[in-house]
Amino acid sequence: MAVNENKWGILYCPKNSFRPQKRWENIEKVLRSERIDFDYVQSESTGSVERLVKMMINNGYRTLIIIGGDSALNDAVNCLMQTEKEVRDQIALGVIPNGMMNDFAHFWGFQEGEIERSVKWLKEHRVRKIDLGRINYKNKHGEPCHRYFLNCINIGLIATIMNLRRQTRHIVGSRTVSYVISFILMIFQRLEYKMHLKINGESINRKVMTVCVGNALGYGQTPNAVPYNGLLDVSVVYHPEMAQLIEGIYLFVRGKFLNHKSVHPYRTKEVQVRNEEKALVGIDGRLLNSPLGEYTIRVEQEVINFLIPA
Missing domain, CATH: 2.60.200.40 (Tumour Suppressor Smad4)
Known part of the structure; x- marks a missing residue:
């Protein structure tokens, strides 16, 4: 079933750290305070990221937010590159850093401890075409x-x-x-x-x-x-x-x-x-x-x- 194209599809990739669910609860609180309309799924393992991203694409989400690190983003873009260009051009990918390594997020100024600022930036939906x-x-x-x-x-x-x-x-x-x-x-x-x-x-x-x-x-x-x-x-x-x-x-x-x-x-x-x-x-x-x-x-x-x- 297609979803509202303004609704975010969020993939939460928890780190192997203490109380990962608490991290999601903090992010969820900020999303709701910013009145973001979203659905979310949580990855069970490294190998599940591409499958879940593909599921969100097939369900019509046009804004995909990865709460994860460089490896999760890598899986997401490789999944996106498997889709037809006409579909891919309608999708915007964003990140809230939450990985073991977050170098690509840091390039743009996203930081792990700044959830509110990250969500507000993503809410502005400023899109840039980037290279791979x-x-x-x-x-x-x-x-x-x-x-x-x-x-x-x-x-x-x-x-x-x-x-x-x-x-x-x-x-x-x-x-x-x-x-x-x-x-x-x-x-x-x-x-x-x-x-x-x-x-x-x-x-x-x-x-x-x-x-x-x-x-x-x-x-x-x-x-x-x-x-x-x-x-x-x-x-x-x-x-x-x-x-x-x-x-x-x-x-x-x-x-x-x-x-x-x-x-x-x-x-x-x-x-x-x-x-x-x-x-x-x-x-x-x-x-x-x-x-x-x-x-x-x-x-x-x-x-x-x-x-x-x-």
């Missing part, structure tokens, strides 16, 4: 696959750290503590990988510590990237000496990652990757099943309607 990144690859069976991303793709060490951070934050809760633990655990990880990259006609064939392809902030590695210029920012990091590595961690935490001399930045529409030593690949903070052989990362311009602050 897309990775085309083959899975372990040799079948062609693709996946879209809002924030970034990481290849190599940072993908490993982001995976460690996700796991440790489930345990310790604190974002800062999880970062520190992840960097400590980093010393037990492999620090460089043989890769062959092609960026803007330049061929890079050498050992690389990490690569970040950012449509937005890239968890601090592509701080100048914006999801509305039809381009991707790329940071390629060669393996520094130990003192430089410590300096790099410091600059990363301080938000000055590009100042490090081992970081080589690019801006492009497409990156070709031959991941010769099978470095881990992370997409919007979640590991991607290791692509087989070569893969391509490119940008698709202005394909999603996103609700931004008024």
